[in-house]
Amino acid sequence: MDPLKAFPLIQVLDEDGRLIGDRSQVSDDQLRAFFRWLTILRTLDQRAWNLQRQGRIGTYPPFSGQEATQVGVAAALSPDDWLCGSYRDWAALVYRGVPLYFPLLNSMGHPAAGAFPDPVQALPVQVVIAAQILHAVGLAWAAKLQGEPRIAVALFGDGATSQGDFHEALNLASVMSAPAVFVCQNNQWAISVPLHRQMHSQTIAQRAIAYNIEGLRVDGNDIIAVYQTMKEVVERVRAGGGPVLVEAVTYRLGAHTTADDPTRYRAREEDERFRHGEPLARLRRYLLASQILSEDEMQAIEEEAKGLVEQAVTDAASYPPSPPESVFDHVYASIPPQLLSQQEELARRVREGRRGGQSHG
Amino acid sequence: MTQYEWTLPDVGEGIHEAEIVKWHVAPGDRVAAEQPIVEIQTDKATVEIPSPVAGQVDALLAAEGAVVRVGTPVIRFAVETGSGRTTSAATEAPVPPRETPLAAPPRSRVLATPAVRRLARELGVDIHQIQGSGEHGRVLADDVRTAAARPAAVADRPPSPEPRLQPADDGDVRVPLRGTRRTIAEHMVKAMYTAPHVTAMDEVEVSTLVAWREEMKAAARSRDVHLTYLPFIIKAAIGALKRFPYLNASLDDERQEIVLKSRYHIGIAVDDEEGLVVPVIRDADKKSLWELAEIIQDLSRRAHEHRLTREELTGSTFTITNFGSFGGLYATPIINYPEVAILGSGRIQKKAIVVDDDRVVVKPVMSVTLTFDHRVVDGGTAGRFLNQVMRYLQSPLDLFMEMN
Numbered sequence: 001m002d003p004l005k006a007f008p009l010i011q012v013l014d015e016d017g018r019l020i021g022d023r024s025q026v027s028d029d030q031l032r033a034f035f036r037w038l039t040i041l042r043t044l045d046q047r048a049w050n051l052q053r054q055g056r057i058g059t060y061p062p063f064s065g066q067e068a069t070q071v072g073v074a075a076a077l078s079p080d081d082w083l084c085g086s087y088r089d090w091a092a093l094v095y096r097g098v099p100l101y102f103p104l105l106n107s108m109g110h111p112a113a114g115a116f117p118d119p120v121q122a123l124p125v126q127v128v129i130a131a132q133i134l135h136a137v138g139l140a141w142a143a144k145l146q147g148e149p150r151i152a153v154a155l156f157g158d159g160a161t162s163q164g165d166f167h168e169a170l171n172l173a174s175v176m177s178a179p180a181v182f183v184c185q186n187n188q189w190a191i192s193v194p195l196h197r198q199m200h201s202q203t204i205a206q207r208a209i210a211y212n213i214e215g216l217r218v219d220g221n222d223i224i225a226v227y228q229t230m231k232e233v234v235e236r237v238r239a240g241g242g243p244v245l246v247e248a249v250t251y252r253l254g255a256h257t258t259a260d261d262p263t264r265y266r267a268r269e270e271d272e273r274f275r276h277g278e279p280l281a282r283l284r285r286y287l288l289a290s291q292i293l294s295e296d297e298m299q300a301i302e303e304e305a306k307g308l309v310e311q312a313v314t315d316a317a318s319y320p321p322s323p324p325e326s327v328f329d330h331v332y333a334s335i336p337p338q339l340l341s342q343q344e345e346l347a348r349r350v351r352e353g354r355r356g357g358q359s360h361g
Numbered sequence: 362m363t364q365y366e367w368t369l370p371d372v373g374e375g376i377h378e379a380e381i382v383k384w385h386v387a388p389g390d391r392v393a394a395e396q397p398i399v400e401i402q403t404d405k406a407t408v409e410i411p412s413p414v415a416g417q418v419d420a421l422l423a424a425e426g427a428v429v430r431v432g433t434p435v436i437r438f439a440v441e442t443g444s445g446r447t448t449s450a451a452t453e454a455p456v457p458p459r460e461t462p463l464a465a466p467p468r469s470r471v472l473a474t475p476a477v478r479r480l481a482r483e484l485g486v487d488i489h490q491i492q493g494s495g496e497h498g499r500v501l502a503d504d505v506r507t508a509a510a511r512p513a514a515v516a517d518r519p520p521s522p523e524p525r526l527q528p529a530d531d532g533d534v535r536v537p538l539r540g541t542r543r544t545i546a547e548h549m550v551k552a553m554y555t556a557p558h559v560t561a562m563d564e565v566e567v568s569t570l571v572a573w574r575e576e577m578k579a580a581a582r583s584r585d586v587h588l589t590y591l592p593f594i595i596k597a598a599i600g601a602l603k604r605f606p607y608l609n610a611s612l613d614d615e616r617q618e619i620v621l622k623s624r625y626h627i628g629i630a631v632d633d634e635e636g637l638v639v640p641v642i643r644d645a646d647k648k649s650l651w652e653l654a655e656i657i658q659d660l661s662r663r664a665h666e667h668r669l670t671r672e673e674l675t676g677s678t679f680t681i682t683n684f685g686s687f688g689g690l691y692a693t694p695i696i697n698y699p700e701v702a703i704l705g706s707g708r709i710q711k712k713a714i715v716v717d718d719d720r721v722v723v724k725p726v727m728s729v730t731l732t733f734d735h736r737v738v739d740g741g742t743a744g745r746f747l748n749q750v751m752r753y754l755q756s757p758l759d760l761f762m763e764m765n
Contacts, residue, residue, distance in 0.1 A: 050395055050411040052370075052372070053370075053372060053408060053409070053410045053411055054367070054370065054410065054411060054412075054413040055367075055368065055369075055370020055371070055372075055413075056370075056413070058371075059373075059374050194615075255406075257374075258372065258373070259372075259373035259374040259376075259406070260406065261406030261407060261408075263407075264406070267613070267615060269613075269620075270615070
C-alpha cells in the first residue's frame with residue numbers, strides 16, 4: 001500500500017490560492033468572515049510575541065501558520081460539541097468565543113485564563129503533550145452513554161502522535177465507537193525534531209488503519225478544505241459512524257515558543273519552501289482574484305484587527321492581579337474539603353511571606 | 362514627558378542573563394512602538410526586541426557585548442504622555458511590576474543570615490558576587506571575609522560592559538568566551554568536526570600579475586582605490602569555479618543532497634582585533650576588478666568599525682582567505698562551513714625558479730592553498746581546480762580572454 005495514494009491530500013485552494021476543487025459548502029460571506037478571523041488571529045499572535053520580548057507577558061507558543069486548521073475545525077462544530085486543545089490552540093478557542101485577551105492572560109500566569117466564559121464548550125489548554133486526546137475520548141464516550149448528540153474534538157500536534165496517550169485514546173475511542181474526531185496539526189516540527197525523525201510512517205493519517213477507523217489527510221493551510229472536510233466528518237461522527245483521525249498538513253511559521261530559536265535547526269531553503277502557501281496569504285490571494293474582497297476592504301479588516309488586538313492588550317494589562325491561591329478555584333465545581341484546607345494554608349503562607357517571614361531557599 | 366526605563370526581561374524560560382549583541386537605535390533617535398531596538402543573545406536564542414513604547418531614546422544603559430542580568434535597565438526613553446498608542450495602558454510609562462509576573466526577580470536571591478549580610482555591607486563586599494560555601498550555597502561569614510581579602514580592584518568592581526577579567530589563584534586570567542569569539546569558536550568546531558578537511562598546496566609564478574598591478578597603481582590612486590591582489594584572486598577563483606561547480610557548493614546533510622550554487626557570493630576573510638569576520642561580496646562574477654577593489658575596501662573598513670550588517674556577513678558560497686597579508690607563506694585554513702572549499706593565498710616573494718631551458722631565474726612567486734571538504738570533492742578535482750586558479754594567476758590574459 002502506498003500511504004500517500006491511500007490518503008491523498010484534500011485540497012480546494014492550491015498553494016498559490018487558485019481554486020482547484022469544489023467549494024460549494026462554503027459561502028462568500030463565510031470566506032469573508034474566515035479572512036477577518038485569520039487576520040485578527042495573526043495580528044494577535046505576532047503582538048503576543050512582541051509582548052513577551054518586551055517582558056510584558058511570559059512564555060508564549062505562537063500558532064501562526066496553523067490558523068486555517070484551527071479556525072476551520074472550530075467553525076465546523078456545533079456549540080454543544082467539546083473542543084480539547086493544547087497550548088498552541090488559542091486560535092481555535094478564540095474563534096469559539098474565548099475573549100481575545102485570554103491567550104495573553106494565560107501567558108501572564110493568570111489562572112483565570114483556564115476558566116472560559118459560558119457558553120464556550122472547551123477544556124482549558126493542555127500543556128502535557130497528548131493528554132487532551134484522552135480527555136476528548138472521555139467526553140465523547142460520556143456523551144454517547146448519556147445519549148446526547150454532542151461530539152468531542154481533540155487538537156494536537158505531530159509530536160503528540162509519538163506519545164502513548166495518542167494510541168490509548170485512538171484504541172479506546174475505536175473500541176467504544178466514541179463520537180470523537182482526532183485532528184492532528186502536522187506542523188512538521190516537534191520543537192526541534194523534524195517529522196521524519198519523529199516517525200517512520202509516511203503519513204499520520206495511515207495510523208487510522210491500525211485502529212480500524214477512518215483516516216483523512218487534508219491541506220491544513222487551506223481553510224476551505226479543512227472546513228468542508230470537517231463539516232462532513234463531524235456529521236458522520238455525530239450520526240454514530242465512530243471516531244475519525246484527520247491529519248491536517250500545515251507548517252509552524254514561527255518558533256516552538258518564545259524560548260526557542262528555530263533558525264538554529266531549520267535550514268533556510270526548506271523553511272522558505274514550506275512557508276509558501278501559508279494559510280492567510282493563500283486565502284488572501286484567492287479572495288482578491290475572485291473579487292470576494294478588495295484590497296481596500298482587506299486593509300479595513302487589518303485596521304480593525306489592530307484595534308481589537310490593542311484592546312486585548314489593554315484588557316490583559318488591566319486585569320486585576322490573581323492571588324496565588326486562586327489556582328485552586330477552577331479545578332472542581334465545588335472545592336473538596338482537603339483541597340480547601342490546602343488553599344487556606346497557601347493563602348496563609350503567602351500572607352506571612354508578604355510580612356517578611358523567613359524565606360525558604 | 363516622562364522617562365521610561367526598560368529592564369531586560371526573561372526572554373526565554375528561566376534565562377538569567379543575556380548578551381547585548383547589537384543596538385539598532387542610538388540616543389536621540391525617535392522610535393515607534395514595536396520597532397526593533399536591540400538584538401540580544403541568550404544561551405538559547407538570538408532575539409530581536411521590539412520597542413515597548415513610542416518616544417525618543419534618551420540613553421543606552423548597556424554596551425554592545427555586555428552580558429546583562431535579567432532585571433537590569435538597558436535603555437531609557439523619553440515618552441510623551443498621552444502620545445503614541447494611547448489605547449494601550451501599558452505604554453503609559455513604567456509598567457507596574459504585576460504586569461510582568463513571569464519575569465525573573467532582578468537578582469538571584471542570596472541565602473545569608475542578617476548578620477552575614479551586615480558583615481558584607483561593613484566590608485564593602487557585594488554579597489551577590491560571593492559563592493556561598495554553606496548548605497544550599499548559603500553565604501557564611503568566612504565567605505564574606507575571604508571575598509573581602511581579595512584584591513579590592515577586583516572585588517569592588519561593579520558589573521561592567523567589558524568582560525571581567527578575574528585572575529585565579531594561580532595567576533591565570535580567565536576570559537569569558539563571548540560575542541564574536543564565541544561565534545567563531547562554535548563555527549570552527551562545527552566546520553572541523555563535520556567536514557573532513559584536506560589541504561592542497563602549490564606555488565605559482567606571478568610576474569605578469571605583479572607587473573599589471575604596478576601598471577594600474579597610478580590609475581587606482583586617481584580613483585582613490587587601494588588595489589590589492591585580492592580582486593584578481595577572486596576573478597581567478599570564479600573562473601575556475603565555473604569550470605568546477607562542485608567547489609561552489611554545499612552539502613545538505615538533512616536531505617543527503619549536494620547543492621550546486623548558481624551564484625557566486627565570495628566571502629573574504631578579514632582579520633580584526635575582535636576576531637575573524639567574513640564579509641560577503643554578492644554576485645562577485647558580475648563585478649569588474651575596480652568594483653571588487655572598491656567593495657573590498659568598503660567591507661574591510663566597515664568590518665573594523667563593526668558596522669557590517671548580518672546580511673553582509675552571511676550567504677557566501679565560496680571563501681578566500683589571504684593569509685599572505687600578515688606574512689604567511691602556507692596555512693591550512695578551516696572551511697567556512699557549509700561551503701565545501703576555501704582558497705588561501707600566501708605572501709608573494711621572489712624565488713629562484715628553473716624555467717623551460719634549464720636556466721635559473723628570479724621571479725615573484727605566490728603560494729596558494731586549497732582546503733576542501735573530502736565528502737564532496739576528491740583530490741583530483743581539487744587539484745585540477747587549483748591548477749586552473751594558478752593558470753589564471755600566472756597568465757591573467759587567459760582570464761581576460763574568457764571574461765563575458
